[in-house]
Amino acid sequence: MPGLYESLVTQSVVLGAQYALVAIGIVVLFRHTGIANFAQGEILALGGLAALEVQRAFAMSIGVQVALVVGVSLLGGAIGAVMYAVCHAPLRRAQDDLLVVVGTLAVALLLGNAFRFQYGSETHSVAPLLTDAVRFRGFAGPEIAVIALPVMLVVGWLALQRYTRAGRRLTAVAQNPVGATLCGIDVRVWFVVAWAVSSLVGALAGMLVGGLIGVRATVPLGYLIKGFIAAVFGGLTSVGGALVGGIALGAVDVFGGYYLPTAVRDIVGFALLISVLLMRPQGMFGRLTESRL
């Protein structure tokens, strides 16, 4: 049995990686479209519930697991594309991003109630992709999967942006959509890509986290809020910052949960966020954007 501090540190990383997964999905979309997706929690639930259904229908062989990862990725990407078509494209014509955000809230309510109606309120166990038999230092298989995904996403995303034409186009769209359009880039296509990638990350996260903590019909609001805090903490435009923000918040939650009453634990998290924003309004790793009048 590991010691107290070892357990607390291990769990800080595990919980932090979960928050980071939520945060990365939020950051990818916000960085490239300026939209905060309030249905990100429901997309996580979708990934977990898809894994639950597959597990019920099939014995979990390696082949089924690979198919599950591919299937959940495609499902997440498709949902993102649909959300672009339903929320972003029509509502943005009104030239008000707030309308798009409200649109994502409507989707969240719709999906949340539908999932709750079908799956009830209990937490369902889902077999993890990596079992407890796999161990590395203090981490068990399901925890390793949850920690590895955000690290891989950050590395992959940074490589994509730096070394590929698609990544540079995405960055161009994020930095100056009008300028990108004038250069012949179809901004709408890259908006769809951003939505699809953000939702794909959410669905994959839901599947992996489900293997660790179980699957619920709706991801609790508090969990989503923690993801947003991690994103803001790291800087809403920095994928790497989302990872750091997630881990920091995980540590606050786990150590705070042990040493402080529950209500104070959350206050500490918010206090930390406010302190960071007072010193660096753009978050730890975000960039300030200049507006010229």
Next chain:
Amino acid sequence: MRVRRWLAGIAAAMLVTGALGACGGDDDDATADTNGSETTAAQEGEGGLPNGVGITDDEIRVGFHGPLTGPVSWVGLGARDGLELAFAEINADGGVNGRNLVLDVKDDEGSPATAGSIVREYVQGGDTAIVVSAGLSVPTVGGVVAARETGIPYFNLTAGDPKAHEPFAENVFHGMALQAPWTGRASVTYLVEKYDASRVGYMHSEDGFNTAMLDGVREGAEEIGDVEVVGVTTWKPGDTDFTAQALRMAEADPDVVMVATLLPEAAPVVKALRAAGVTAPLLISNGGTGESMLELSDDELGDGVLGTWFFSDYFSAESGPVADFMAAWTEEYGSGMEGRPNYVDVNGYVDGYTLAEAFGNMTEATPEALIAALEGISDFNPTGISARSYSSTKHFGGTGLNVLEVVDGSWKSTGDTLDLSFLE
């Protein structure tokens, strides 16, 4: 134009005068009741019971509020479906004295303010015999307060928060909603006796019921003597990580642990406790006793866990009254919804029959007569699932909680019940 205004003014004045006359009149054939409607002796239904508030020739109207949408919709939907199932069976059997029971359902969205408004709407409508509520404790208190103020008969199916039960009101009744401190006291007494425990761990969700249960746990421990409540730790409903709480419980080294939780957190908390090295026997509160614990059995974590339960059997029972209920429910609503039916469905069903019994025993169609009829119910258990007993001083109808245990991935009856004799 001016003439029209005058005519409208005269008409309004006549209406007001007429209304005042009706309120202040001393007509022997009509008596104003607490809901502001009238009972007329000339109007009388089949069974000799005259028409009255919410009672017409053909039907008896029962109001209902509960969360039908949102995170705790399983409570509102469960109660609604259970009540409607019971009413459908009773109506198919001829109704109550020839009148059909009709449930008028409203969504309070889990909001105490909305719950209160709905109760007042029913009172103003004047066509509802009784209002039934289902919900978590805090929202239900909103409905109970409005019922106390207005005097309309009110039946609380689920809320165990002391604020929903106290102060005592003659028009407010409770089904199986055992007060939280009572549950806590009975549970700790049971655990101490069963395991000869002197250190009882208590960890709980910060919802109203499970927080209030701690008072009863402490009271029970003090009453028994030489029993310490240790490792008290909490989480918020919706939390997903319980490592810190589990580590604190492990450090407290309890002989037994009570896990007072809502359904979504039950399995993750047990998992965290076992991962933290807590090997003590676990008792899950009735709010957390559910299917998720059985899924944990796949990892050999669920077996041996105890759970308090409203009925003698769990849903998976192969025979008996709960199995009969399951068959009837599935025939009516199908089997596609996970987590349904739940214990609220069953409580709704049981108390649908309780209400029908009271309506059938009314001597007059007044709220006072309905209250008297409810208070006259004693050891009433037509479904065989759970008995109800009331009196003029006891408006909590439940008669006890049972203890189940996870055995080979199923909840099985231990045959044990929690001792509520301290209520007598």
